[in-house]
Amino acid sequence: MGALLTVDDVHVRYGDLVALREVSLSVAQGEVVCIIGPNGAGKSTLLAAVAGGVTPWRGAIRFGDVDVVGIRPEVVARQGLSLVPEGRHIFGTLTVDENLRIGGFIHKGRADAKADYERLLELFPRLRERLNFPAGRLSGGEQQMLAVARAVMTRPRLLLVDEPSLGLAPRIVDQIYEILLDLRRREGLTLVINEQSSNRILKHADRIYVLRGGRIQLEGRAADLADGEAIRSAYFGFGSPATLEGVAP
Amino acid sequence: MIAFLQNLIDAVSLGSIYALTALGIGLLFGILRLINFAHGDYITIGAYALIVPSADVTARLMIGELPLVVMTPLICLIVVVVALLSDVLVFRPLRRASSPTLMIASFAVSYIIQNGVMMFYGARPKAVDLWSGANTQILIGDLRVPMLQLIILVVTLVLMAALTLFLRKTPYGIQMRAAAEDFRMATYLGVRGNLVIGLAFAISGILAAAVSLLYTTQSGSLSHTMGLPLALFAFVAVVVGGMGSLVGAVVGGFAIGIIVTMLQAYLPPELRAFRDAFAFAFVILVLLVRPAGLVPSRTTFERV
Amino acid sequence: MRDFLIRHQTPALLVAGLVIAAALGVLTGNETAQVTLTEMFIRLVVVIGLWVFIGNSGIISFGHIGFMGIGAYAAAWATAEPSFKQIMLSGLPVFLQENQYPFVFAILGATLLPALVALLLGAALMRLAGTAASIATFAVLMIVNSVYANWDSVTAGSSSIIGIPTVVGPWVAVGFAAGAVITAYLFQISRLGLMLRASRDDEVAARASAVEVKRMRLVAFVLSAAIAGAGGGLYAQFLGILTVDPFYLGLTFITLAMLVVGGMSSLSGAVAGVFAVTIIVELLRLAERGVPFGSVTVGLPLGSQEIGLGVLMALILIFRPNGLSNGRELVWPRRAPTDEAAARKAPSAALAGEAAPSP
Numbered sequence: 001m002g003a004l005l006t007v008d009d010v011h012v013r014y015g016d017l018v019a020l021r022e023v024s025l026s027v028a029q030g031e032v033v034c035i036i037g038p039n040g041a042g043k044s045t046l047l048a049a050v051a052g053g054v055t056p057w058r059g060a061i062r063f064g065d066v067d068v069v070g071i072r073p074e075v076v077a078r079q080g081l082s083l084v085p086e087g088r089h090i091f092g093t094l095t096v097d098e099n100l101r102i103g104g105f106i107h108k109g110r111a112d113a114k115a116d117y118e119r120l121l122e123l124f125p126r127l128r129e130r131l132n133f134p135a136g137r138l139s140g141g142e143q144q145m146l147a148v149a150r151a152v153m154t155r156p157r158l159l160l161v162d163e164p165s166l167g168l169a170p171r172i173v174d175q176i177y178e179i180l181l182d183l184r185r186r187e188g189l190t191l192v193i194n195e196q197s198s199n200r201i202l203k204h205a206d207r208i209y210v211l212r213g214g215r216i217q218l219e220g221r222a223a224d225l226a227d228g229e230a231i232r233s234a235y236f237g238f239g240s241p242a243t244l245e246g247v248a249p
Numbered sequence: 250m251i252a253f254l255q256n257l258i259d260a261v262s263l264g265s266i267y268a269l270t271a272l273g274i275g276l277l278f279g280i281l282r283l284i285n286f287a288h289g290d291y292i293t294i295g296a297y298a299l300i301v302p303s304a305d306v307t308a309r310l311m312i313g314e315l316p317l318v319v320m321t322p323l324i325c326l327i328v329v330v331v332a333l334l335s336d337v338l339v340f341r342p343l344r345r346a347s348s349p350t351l352m353i354a355s356f357a358v359s360y361i362i363q364n365g366v367m368m369f370y371g372a373r374p375k376a377v378d379l380w381s382g383a384n385t386q387i388l389i390g391d392l393r394v395p396m397l398q399l400i401i402l403v404v405t406l407v408l409m410a411a412l413t414l415f416l417r418k419t420p421y422g423i424q425m426r427a428a429a430e431d432f433r434m435a436t437y438l439g440v441r442g443n444l445v446i447g448l449a450f451a452i453s454g455i456l457a458a459a460v461s462l463l464y465t466t467q468s469g470s471l472s473h474t475m476g477l478p479l480a481l482f483a484f485v486a487v488v489v490g491g492m493g494s495l496v497g498a499v500v501g502g503f504a505i506g507i508i509v510t511m512l513q514a515y516l517p518p519e520l521r522a523f524r525d526a527f528a529f530a531f532v533i534l535v536l537l538v539r540p541a542g543l544v545p546s547r548t549t550f551e552r553v
Numbered sequence: 554m555r556d557f558l559i560r561h562q563t564p565a566l567l568v569a570g571l572v573i574a575a576a577l578g579v580l581t582g583n584e585t586a587q588v589t590l591t592e593m594f595i596r597l598v599v600v601i602g603l604w605v606f607i608g609n610s611g612i613i614s615f616g617h618i619g620f621m622g623i624g625a626y627a628a629a630w631a632t633a634e635p636s637f638k639q640i641m642l643s644g645l646p647v648f649l650q651e652n653q654y655p656f657v658f659a660i661l662g663a664t665l666l667p668a669l670v671a672l673l674l675g676a677a678l679m680r681l682a683g684t685a686a687s688i689a690t691f692a693v694l695m696i697v698n699s700v701y702a703n704w705d706s707v708t709a710g711s712s713s714i715i716g717i718p719t720v721v722g723p724w725v726a727v728g729f730a731a732g733a734v735i736t737a738y739l740f741q742i743s744r745l746g747l748m749l750r751a752s753r754d755d756e757v758a759a760r761a762s763a764v765e766v767k768r769m770r771l772v773a774f775v776l777s778a779a780i781a782g783a784g785g786g787l788y789a790q791f792l793g794i795l796t797v798d799p800f801y802l803g804l805t806f807i808t809l810a811m812l813v814v815g816g817m818s819s820l821s822g823a824v825a826g827v828f829a830v831t832i833i834v835e836l837l838r839l840a841e842r843g844v845p846f847g848s849v850t851v852g853l854p855l856g857s858q859e860i861g862l863g864v865l866m867a868l869i870l871i872f873r874p875n876g877l878s879n880g881r882e883l884v885w886p887r888r889a890p891t892d893e894a895a896a897r898k899a900p901s902a903a904l905a906g907e908a909a910p911s912p
Contacts, residue, residue, distance in 0.1 A: 051437055077439035089434040091427045098423050105420050106439035154439055284684060342871040348684050349613045353813055354870045360806050361863035368856035477802070481695065484688045492685055522703035529692040529699070536689060537677045 003062075004029045004158055004190050005050065005081075010059030012045050012214075019045045020214045023059070027158070032184060032191045034201040034222075037211035038235065043194040044086050046211065047160045050192075051083040052076035063158065078106055082156035086163045086194070088147040092136025096127055099135045099146055103153025113153070120149045123179060141172035148176065152183060158190045159183075165195060177204060198231050210234040251391050256514045257507075262398035264506025265405035268499045269460050270483035271490065272412070273453035275498030278487065279429035280449045282348045286355040287335055289480025290362035291454055295328040295461025296471050297370055299379065304371035308471060313379055325458040331362075332454035333447060341443065359480075366473040374472035379465050401463050408459060409499065412452065416495075421448060429493075482509070485532050491542025500543055505532070563882040564738040567824050568731040570883075571597075574828075575727035587723050589835060594726035595787045597827045600811045601733040602780030604823040606773045607812060609746055611753035612686050614774075615805055616674075616693030617781045622701060622800030623670055624663035624782025625789040626708060631659040632790065634716035642714070644706025656720050656790065660729075663786025664779045671778030672771070679770045694805065702797045714795040721791040729787055733780050737820055740776060745769055807834075810866045816876020821883035829877060830862070837861045 003026040012020040020042045027033045037043050048054040050061055052073035061068050068076050082103075091099050100120065104113030121128040124145050130138060135146055144164060151159060161180065165173040181204060183189045195201050201208070202222055210218040210231055218225075218234035225231050274288050299313030299320075312323050335358050343354055383397040416422040428435040428445045436442050460479065465471065482505050483498075490501025508531055512524045520527070535543070558565050571594070578590035603617045630638070630645055631654040638650045678689045702710045740746045749769040789795050807830065815826020843852025869876060 053433060053437065072442065073433070073436040074439050074441050077437060083437045085434065085437065089431050091430045091434070093430055094423065094426055098427075101420070102423060102427050102435070102440065103438050105424060150438065278684075282684070284688060339867050339871070346870070346874065349611065349687065350870055350874060352613055352684070352687060353809060354867055356806060356809065357863045357866040357870070361860050361867075364856045364859035364863070368854055368860070481691060485692060488681075488685045488688045492682075523699055526696045526699035526703075529695045532692055533674065533677050533689065536681060536685070540680050540682075540685075542685075 002029070003027060004031075004064060005192070006060075006062045007046070007050065008060040008062075010046075010049060010056045010061060012042070012049055012054055013057045018214055020049070020056070023211075023214070023216055025209055025216065025219070027190060027192055029157075030184070030188055030190055031206045032181070032193070032204055033207050033209065034193050034195060034198075034205035035209045035211055036195050036198050036201065036231070036235065037217075039196060041211045042214040043211055044162050045214075047083055047085075047162050047192070047194060050076075051081060051160060053083075077154055077156075080155065080157040081160070082151040082154045082158070083160045084147045084151045084162060084164070086166060088143050090135045090138075090143050090146050090150070092134060094135055095132050096135050096138065096146060097131040099150050100127070100153055103150040106154050112155075116153055116155065120152060123182070124149050141168050141175070144168060144172070144176055145179070148179065152187075152189075156189065158192065161191065161193045163194050163196065165200070173200065198228060198235075202226060202228070212237060252514075254392055256510055258392070258394055258398055259514075260507040260510035261503070262401045262506075263510050264503035265401045266460055266464055266479065266502075267482050267486050267506045268502025269405055269408065269456050269463075270479050271486040271498040271502040272409070272495060273456035273460075274480070274483050275487050275490070275493075275495050276412075276449050276453050276456075279493055279495065280425065280432065280446060281340070281351065283340065283351040283355060284348075284484065284487075285453070286352070286480060286484075287358040287362060288453065288457060288483070289476030289478075290359050290366075291328050291332055291457035292461050292464065292476035292479055293366055293471075293473060294331050294362065295324050295458040296377075296465045296475060297366055297473075298324055298327045298461075299465065300370075300375070300377060300471070302369055304369070306371070306373055306375065308375035308377045310377065310379070313377065321458075321462065324462060325455050328458040328461065329451045329454035332450045332457070335362075336447060336450045340446075344442075363473050363477075370471075370473065372473065374470050376470050377465060378469060379462070383466055397463075397467055401467070404459060404463060408456065412456075412495075415452075421445070425449060482528075485529065489532055489535055489542055491544040494542070494544045497542055497544035504543065508532075559885075561738070562885050563821060564735050566883050566885065567734050567821060570824070571727050571730050571734070575723045578723055589831070591721065591723045591726045591791055593827060593831045594723065594730040595721070595784055595791060596808065596811070596831070597730045597824065598726075598733045598784035598787060599781045600808050600823050600827050601730070601737050601820075602777045602782075602784060603808055603812060604777075604817065604820065605737050605740055605780060606770075606777035608817050608820070608823065609741065609749045609753065609773050610770050612683050612770070613809070614690040614777075615687065615809075616690035616697075617777065618800050618805045618808065619694040619697030620667035620671060620778040620781045621785035621788070621804070622697055622797065623667040624785030625795055625800070626701060626714075626785075627662040627666040627782070628659040628786035628789040629714045629717050629795045630707075631662050632656065632718055633714055637714070637716045641709045641712075642707055644704070653718075656718070659790060660783055660786045663789075664783045667782030667785070668775050668779040671775045675771045675774040675778075679767045679774060694801070698797065698801055701800070708797065710797055712796075715793070717789050717793045717795060719790060719793040721787050726787060726791070729783060733783070734820065734824065736776075736780065737823075740773070741820060745772060749773055807862070810862055812876075813866055814869050814876055816878035816880050818875060818880040819878050819882050822876045822878030822880065824883075825877050830865075833865060834858060834862060 005027040007023055007025045010020055010023045011018065023046060035043050035046065045054060049056050052068060052071050052075065055070055063076070063079055063081055066079055068079070100117060104116060107113050126142055127146055127149060130142065135143065138146060148161070164176050177200065180191060184191055193201065202225070205222045208220060208222050208225055208231065209216055212235060218230060270288065270292070274285055277283050277285050299310055300308040301311045312320055315323065339354055339358055340351065343351060383400060384395060386393045386395050416426055424435065424440045425445050425448060428440055428442065432442065464479065483502065486501035486505045487498050489504060490497030490499070505528070509524065509528050512527050513521065516524060516527065575590060578586050599617070599621050603614065606614055630649050635651055635653055638645060642650065674693055678686055681689055701708045704710055752766045752769065811826040811830045812823055813826070814829050815824065816822030837858040840853045841855060841857055843850035
């Protein structure tokens with residue numbers, strides 16, 4: 001099975017600060033890959049780089065057959081890659097309905113978008129009840145659902161989700177994961193999910209990468225890492241001398 | 250009472266002009282965080298496009314002589330092209346620049362356009378008689394209402410309604426509102442950034458062209474700096490209304506129109522010359538009381 | 554002494570450069586060159602004033618030419634011929650009408666009056682967020698223009714004030730330019746200047762203490778208005794005749810263009826921009842006047858100078874957003890810090906220099 005996404009030796013710099021270095025990873029069609037790491041590890045930067053929001057200083061990113069480095073986010077999105085960013089970024093003054101339709105405007109065939117819209121509302125009944133609400137008035141969990149639904153409206157092959165559990169009650173987070181995995185089952189969606197903690201993700205992910213200080217510290221199949229010991233040491237950097245990377249120029 | 254109503258009509262008509270100008274400026278600010286100084290010069294270009302290009306003191310109408318249904322779209326087209334050119338040549342290369350940089354860049358664009366107009370048309374103001382029929386007066390009770398003022402008000406209301414419908418009901422309108430709220434997120438969802446921005450420039454060009462026609466009909470003269478006071482009052486209107494809010498821009502425009510007209514009417518004669526100083530001082534006072542403007546925008550994250 | 558100069562080499566080098574430029578200009582003995590040079594130094598004072606606010610706070614001001622105008626009129630009130638003032642400026646207080654004060658008082662007035670106005674207006678304006686504040690500074694320009702153009706009894710607004718002693722030549726002007734550079738430098742390295750720049754560079758820090766930021770901005774605003782006002786005073790005493798017209802958008806544009814071209818985040822940039830823009834404008838002006846080819850004169854059409862300046866400014870913004878100086882300060886080549894970051898962050902470098910133990 002060929003890789004849907006390949007990240008090869010990517011470095012990202014913000015001025016003098018190196019946010020990512022030598023990051024390489026690959027995601028196969030249909031996989032659920034989780035990237036875990038502490039706050040500031042570079043997880044969001046990695047997803048932004050893949051989605052075209054940040055241009056790497058070095059390295060290659062291939063999505064399907066396309067090299068997406070230096071390509072604008074809207075073009076990447078049209079290739080079938082969608083990002084649900086950290087903090088959800090729903091359009092608060094637009095209605096729930098408008099937020100959803102934005103995602104569908106990518107497609108010329110309106111009929112498809114209409115069908116997607118109906119299908120997603122079945123998955124997210126809470127959103128249907130609030131279609132004409134300004135999205136800013138939804139609860140945090142509803143906003144997260146809207147953000148996911150809106151991204152799925154673009155009909156992605158690959159969905160990147162940045163910290164879906166941030167600031168939400170565990171019960172809501174479970175629901176969101178259920179929906180994400182359901183989408184994967186039904187639509188063959190490939191998922192890359194960022195999380196700060198590995199608790200929930202070990203159950204759901206096929207493979208896991210641990211990112212710290214801008215570097216990949218550990219990579220492996222979720223089944224092999226199930227006891228959590230290797231993840232913990234990679235996450236906190238015990239026994240590793242290179243704890244200050246990413247700050248040095 | 251009649252005198253007050255008469256003044257009020259003047260105020261609303263002047264306010265309409267400011268509101269239309271402020272709307273064009275506010276629209277671009279919403280999406281690009283650009284305060285476009287060149288907006289006033291778009292208005293100037295629309296006005297000069299009416300006449301034969303020459304440095305002669307007397308102006309001869311060219312496009313301005315055509316029937317209204319031909320002239321209006323033609324003037325709009327010219328102004329839209331200029332607005333889009335300024336985007337492509339100057340603002341597009343500055344997409345990642347900060348808000349102050351954009352503001353200075355638009356100041357440069359404004360300077361270039363103004364001096365360009367002066368180069369081709371000469372520095373002296375020119376008299377034009379665009380549509381003298383519009384200056385007849387209608388009697389409503391004891392009120393004498395110049396027909397032009399009614400036209401200005403109607404055109405303003407129609408344009409505002411059209412813009413509202415566009416923003417609420419059309420896919421591109423929804424995309425523009427999304428981009429205004431969170432540009433990066435909109436592009437992550439496949440919204441074409443340059444297209445939406447170009448559209449905003451085009452709409453702001455149409456609004457400017459409308460002001461060109463209305464204002465030139467009213468004033469009957471052209472000068473290469475004619476757009477400047479309009480733009481300056483409109484900037485202030487945008488700030489007074491609340492930056493980032495289109496409703497605010499309109500409210501601010503009408504507020505400034507009313508302030509200026511009422512000062513003109515009710516200041517003691519010896520102070521009337523200082524009308525603009527009073528108007529701007531009043532604006533500073535308003536901002537002291539409401540630093541976020543009359544209609545504070547919930548969406549715009551303004552930097553400190 | 555040597556150590557002192559090394560530590561403060563940026564202002565030392567800038568002042569030395571200014572004095573050399575003035576000396577060269579005077580040595581040519583060319584009247585036109587001296588006039589151009591004097592005008593350039595006066596503009597330098599104004600641009601430095603502008604930089605004190607913009608460079609440190611990051612907020613663009615369009616109002617400082619208003620302060621320059623206030624300063625110019627203050628100087629004119631102090632020094633114009635009493636006979637003229639009694640007839641034309643009957644609204645002035647008697648002590649101004651009947652006396653002619655020396656240059657020093659004129660400049661003092663030209664500094665203090667704009668500072669006072671800036672304090673009053675700034676207290677309101679600095680409450681606004683960045684972009685809104687910038688637009689509001691336009692209101693300042695408008696108010697000053699409207700008042701001074703129409704208040705005939707004190708400004709002779711519709712005509713002009715004449716009979717102002719022309720005491721400002723290249724040497725006086727360069728003296729003030731040097732003074733402005735040193736003042737701006739001292740402000741830049743002061744605790745307040747450093748904090749203000751930190752608030753510009755790091756918005757999060759700025760938000761943490763909004764009240765403090767507003768106060769610091771106000772101080773910078775008042776100081777910069779004072780310097781720009783001094784520039785106005787010099788301008789009045791250089792021309793000898795004063796009208797309201799020059800203190801409006803044209804000059805606002807040229808001074809801002811100078812800052813942009815030089816690079817508004819460094820003091821050296823402000824100085825470099827004044828030199829560069831003056832040279833370019835003079836060249837364009839020459840080109841407008843035309844070059845004779847036999848019987849025909851080939852020249853650029855009138856207005857090319859302005860359009861050229863506008864285009865230059867746009868090009869700089871696009872291709873070199875930090876200006877000619879690239880945001881760095883002028884340092885003696887051998888002593889230049891090798892670390893790129895240190896050079897870019899001039900104030901912290903200056904601070905480090907001060908903290909270093911002296912041998």
